Amino acid sequence: MSILEPASRGAGAVADIWWVMFWGALVVLAIMIVLGLYAASSRPWHAGKGLTAFILVGGIAWPTLTVLALLVYGLWLGEALLPRGDSREPYRIEVVGHQWWWEIRYPQEGGATLIDANEIHVPAGRPVDVHVTSADVIHSFWIPRMGPKIDAVPGYTNVVRIEADEPGTYRGQCSEFCGLQHAGMVLRLVAHEGDGHLDHLERLGGGSAEGADAGAGAGAAAFAENCSACHSLDATQPAADPGPSLAGLSQRAFLGAGAIANGPEGLRTWLSSHQSLKPGNLMPTFHHLEPETIEAIAAFLEERGR
Ligand code: HEC
Ligand SMILES: [Cu+2]
Incomplete structure (x- = not known):
């Protein structure tokens, strides 16, 4: 960084x-x-x-x-x-700061928006306008190797232009103190060669049709009962309460905005002990659920969160 x-x-x-x-x-x-x-x-x-x-x-x-x-x-x-005198068409994304994670929105042609979390996929070698705002307190969007930081202010949208010279992965960090887990508010930018970023969006949007209908089984039922108020499995639909979208979950490198590496083990560790991994984060604990129920939810997420 x-x-x-x-x-x-x-x-x-x-x-x-x-x-x-x-x-x-x-x-x-x-x-x-x-x-x-x-x-x-x-x-x-x-x-x-x-x-x-x-x-x-x-x-x-x-x-x-x-x-x-x-x-x-x-x-x-x-x-x-400032992006003056640059005639190239910028790629547009929206970033919303939340305590303590990042909502990433990709406006699509035709008015739809694909919603993701904590990870940004963009083309390399092309200007990207990041429209930054906040859902709660003031945060600050900063990917040090990409350019200047910009504040995420509730009720107001700031724009910062970034451009990755080379394809690669660049780490970012909230840089305005925003509460207990400010330091645990990490984000990751993946700059793709050519149109590689579109593959990510396609998977994000494609999995959603399936994710939207919760399906059958114990995992689906337990997810609907305990999780779906805060978490959407459909990248085109936000959840009612602010929690990161879980559409495209398996494509993320980490969970909890940098708290733990993603994967079968990481997902189960997050579900059973996220309050010790990231103390004070705004997801409630589920210690009252049976381990089998947690396991069923994890398996369901692995299948649906593609
Ligand atoms: C009251 C709202 C709420 C409920 C209910 C809830 N969560 Fe969360 N969840 C959150 C919030 C907020 C975060 C972000 C925590 C952070 O990173 O600070 C989160 C994060 C996560 C993440 C990590 C996502 C990522 O990419 O970082 C997973 C996985 C997850 N929740 C699964 C679940 C499951 C499964 C359930 C049901 C058993 C559930 N959540 C119930 C609010 C909720
Ligand atoms: Cu912060």
Whole structure:
């Protein structure tokens, strides 16, 4: 997640300003140390013309110029981060911050929206406009190697443009303190070669028709009774209560926004002990359910959450 390893133009600009600040601060520090040593080792100065000039130049003119130069440079770089004069058609996604996970929405042609969680699939080498908002408190969307962070504010939508230079996987993190599990609010961006991201969307949408009709069996019934108020299995439909959509669950690399690696074991561990994995998260415990019921739900999810 290092900003010093930029993988996009925007992150490159952020890294540039970081290095300018770093070397600038180092030079100022060196000057201050030399001055400090000089002051300590020489006879006390007598007030005079030389001293006044020194204070005027070193204490007022020099800092004003330095800060002014940094301001102009910062404004110029900030301007360069805005998607002006880029005639390429951006890919559009929507991200909604929740305590403590990310809802990812892909608007489709024809008005439908596919809903996913904690993992973003986009094309590499193409600008992506991320429309960011929040369902509860203020969060901040940040994938350090992709570019600047942007706040997720309830009732307001901010847009940040990102672009992955190369296909790959990039980690992100909520970067505005949002409560107990703020640090446990991780997200993952997968930049695909060519149209690879469409395969993901197709599976997400395709599995939904099946997921929507809950099917028969003990797992389906137990899911409907205990889980479906908060979790949808249909990527086109949100659940009534805010919980991450479980459509396309098996395609995710981790569960609980980075809490545990996904897989047969991870899923069962999440279901039985998510409050010790991610203390305080907003999913209730299900200790009152029999282990067989949990197992039936897990098996059902593995089959339906494709
Ligand atoms: C009151 C709402 C609520 C209920 C009921 C509920 N959950 Fe959750 N669930 C959540 C929330 C909120 C999260 C996100 C936790 C986090 O990451 O902070 C979550 C996360 C999950 C995840 C991880 C998804 C991911 O991709 O990170 C799974 C799997 C899951 N729940 C399964 C279930 C199952 C199975 C049941 C029924 C036995 C259930 N949940 C009942 C609210 C609920
Ligand atoms: Cu946060």
